[in-house]
Amino acid sequence: MANSTAVQEAIELTMASRIPLFTSVASLTWVLHDYLATVGDEVRYVWPSRWNVGKILFFWNRYYTILLVAFDAAQIHSFSKFRPSLYDCVLVDILTRVFGALGLWPIEIIMQLRIYALFNRSKPIAVFNATLFMASIIAFCVILAHNVGELSAKISFAKALPIPSCPIVHVELEWAQWVPPTAYEGVLFSFTLWRASMTLAAKLRETKGHVTFKENVAMPTLHSLLVQDNLLYFLGICGLLIFNNVMSTSASRIPWFSFGPFHAAGGIMTARMLIHLRKTLAVRQEKVYNAALAQLDKTHPAQLATVVDVRASRVHRRADTESTLVDDSAVGT
Template sequence: MTSRLLRSLSASPAQNTNQLVSLVKASLIPLHVVLVGLTWILHDYFLTLEDEIRYIWPQRRSFSKFMFFWIRYYSIALLLFDVIQIHVFARPGFTSDNLCIAMDTIIRVVGAISLWSVEIIMQLRIYALFECSKPIAFLNLTLFAGSIAGFMWILIHNHSRRASVIASVIDLPLPGCPSVHSGIEWAQWVPATIFEGILFLFALFKTFERTVSALRKEGKVRLYRILLRDNILYFFGVAALLVFNNLMVVSVTHIPWFSYGPFHAAVGIMTSRMLINLRKATSKSLMISAGRLGEDGETLRFTDSSTLY
């Protein structure tokens, strides 16, 4: 390894020095940014823990409750994994060719598990918005399976070529594995991005349809429309994150690669908050409905704060 490194540096000292400096800087950025991601998700966790205890814990056992806890705590575990992996790999002499190649694939798989979990929740939201339409559910499930298949094909393709991609820099004294993007690595998250875009269009269509209908009939938009609006922001947010991730890989943004940590944190936070807000809004709606009937059977007057005029 030492002899290969010396030969590489002696071949073109100036060029290799510049390359080494660039790669070292690229490797140091994730060391700091991933800590920001972990701090962010832990901060948000403690901010919303009271709402979780109040609105999520009392629910009966259900798939939605399981998915909330899975996404909530898997996201935190994923950020811990990101921090430990990046900082341990930064120790001198820890990494190797095979370890870097294997970890590159593992990082993408554990991140994909988080994204796929979120996409299951998103499909359920679309299913509910379209009044439990089985054709819509089947279509989304088919597209979901297709996006996973596309992801796996690109993953296998990139994994088989990763060794040749990092061969020229793997022996450089870098803090961790080399941050090198090439080949069709940019396409890794394209299938998921396309699927997210389709889900966003479904939510956008239903929001527009129901909002127009409500304005024509009632001249105002009620709680359900607020929930639709929140879903739009959520669907758009996840899709925007994936687009931004793809643009970073191909260097369109000119922002140095800072690891998947912030993306993992953002997706986990948005999903957890959406589920908490939905449950909170549902609880308030039930309280308002129950309060309309007084003890003597008289209708009580309430100012429905959930209505947008």
């Protein structure tokens, strides 16, 4: 009877370990495909900008995501070829979670910057969010340290079975490890909803039929763009974290897909969001500039050639829209 139970458990663990073999490769393929699909916009709208915090965070998210998902795929496939030791399994499990957190935390810093911009560079809100951010990091590390001992015991028991690779096991409080970042995302999302409701109320109070110069060029302001993107982005990130929490629970019937899809989705959403911001602002600046040229051509046609020459010499510098990410007043609200 004991042998029958052990065989059944070995079969279940073996079957469970096969799922990440496919999802990790699919995640890497997705990341590489998205990179090739968007690298043209990256070169055009990101590369010419000056180096600052925003640009560093973009490149960290962009290329660290590729390396992280490649590490997931390489580790899962290499370990499937032999029976790694207990030490190797525990070490890799911890490193995978820490490496994943190093990809998630910069994303949360970017989200803080966007909230900072939405609330007109409010220092109290920035300090409040930064404090909660540090608290979520500390809570994550404490729960991770607590889970290591139980994880080692569970892996040790599973390693006694005749299975390849590292067994997929879940400790009792594994789901709690991702609760702090999920709760923090919820706080940031609440700020976005608050700002969106304020923006909607302000629009409803506006005088109907009043048309400004910005509305004539039919492009959104940075403020409205941030509100729109943040709502979708925060929903996506919160959804990923919640799904990851559910997948980590022992009672869940959802199989373990590995961290690959989670890492890939978070990195892709962040990169596309930042590229979309830069692209939209660059196009908006171009339309504003063309409208100004048309007006100048009507009023002072003799000065038009001089203005066009100056524009041509500064075209690459105008691609730098990063400062508007945290300075809402740069383009108006």
